[in-house]
Amino acid sequence: MRAAVYHGPEDIRIESVPDPELSSSSGAIVRVTHTAVCGSDLWFYRGQSDRDVPSRVGHEPMGIVEAVGDDVRSVEPGDRVFAPFVVSCGYCEFCRKGLHTSCVNGDSWGGENGGAQGELIHCPEADGTLVRVPDRHADDEDTLRALLPLTDVMGTGHHAALNAGVEAGSTCAVVGDGAVGLCGVLAARRLGAERIIAMGHHEDRLEIAEQFGATDLVTERGEEAIEHVTEMTNGGVNHVLEAVGATSSMETAVGIARPGGTVGYVGVPHGMGDGLDLSPFFGDNVALRGGVAPVRAYAEELMADVLQGTLDPSPVFTKTVDLDGVPEGYRAMHERDAVKVLVEV
Incomplete structure (x- = not known):
């Protein structure tokens, strides 16, 4: 063959x-x-x-x-x-x-x-x-x-949404505009999320995110992205889908999570050798759930x-x-x- x-x-x-x-x-x-x-x-x-x-x-x-x-x-x-x-x-x-x-x-x-x-x-x-x-x-x-x-990718996006606790009427954010992140948007819509914030840097991909049900698009990176989402949601979101697997994306995910919120992570861990600071998770009682789907x-x-x-x-x-x-x-x-x-x- x-x-x-x-x-x-x-x-x-x-x-x-x-x-x-x-x-x-x-x-x-x-x-x-x-x-x-x-x-x-x-x-x-x-x-x-x-x-x-x-x-x-x-x-x-x-x-x-x-x-x-x-x-x-x-x-x-x-x-x-x-x-x-x-x-x-x-x-x-x-x-x-x-x-x-x-x-x-x-x-x-x-x-x-x-x-x-x-x-x-x-x-x-x-x-x-x-x-x-x-x-x-x-x-x-x-x-x-x-x-x-x-x-x-669809099953993985669904796993992220479930672990983030997305449910009918909720507000959530998806970190990452690859195929898994886009499917996370679709999964969140399927579970009944009322507001879905898609975070990415590629116009063509964010167009698909809108097609899949994203209500808001955020294109900034790092602290600027965190500040934008925190401001537009009056303090962050309860449900975050992390679909990248890098230290920077996880820092963004916990940065936009509301105290007591949950990050559902499915991004294959990569580039975290420099260490991930768990203090923000601890300080705001942000749960971290997920893994390989x-x-x-x-x-x-x-x-x-x-x-x-x-x-x-x-x-x-x-x-x-x-x-x-x-x-x-x-x-x-x-x-x-x-x-x-x-x-x-």
Whole structure:
């Protein structure tokens, strides 16, 4: 098969690699039809995080089941499925709690599983991981584009909103205008927030934020941003979604939080080696909740809204490429020429 392979910073190549094999009775082979490039992929692409060289990449797969193990019950060959960014068994202690990202039988999409930016993947825990798309929607391209963000960014934005405590009638702020932050805006609107402040620095992305339901836009940085939000809300907001993962974004998040408020954080921690001062959290009793999003726990709920036409995160895809175009997709996101890249395999 052909797949995207990482060979070092800014070096993604499409190569022939061995097909993954059906190696367990609980597993499935899926032929990938759609996948994406994620903002978190840019950390290794830019050389800002370690990754094995060479290694297969990608973690947002959607496709058609080709084969299943003898013990698989939830899907069968020919089914359209999508999968979260991690593999989970569905039955361990943590999966039963809805914390699939801590699954004791969990796995990633790299290595022998195939890498999701390629033609085939092996899912070793099909029943606990794969989400079946109903047949009547299985070939509707518009619906599939709307479902693909459920593999990661839409579920992650939803996780931020839930952990921030967003509810009907509330006022919240979203720090970050990447795909996760934009989906956080959409999630907050879905949960009934009355006022949603989107904070970012890119006009095209903030236009999507408005489309997704943002009522206010803040483009300043640092202390100026904090002062602006604090003034416009008469003291800060109770619910903050942090979708970047840097020290500066977390400082902004706690700076705009009202005393007693909550920061729901889902930004992959990066650049916090210089230390995060917890004094503002302590002094104002600001809660910090969140972490890596167990998107499998939210998949069916969010899919139901997509299928009934009340949820559509697909506008985060601002560029589409084929498999050969994956290296260009990375470049476009690296240079901020695209919010998120859809890959049609």
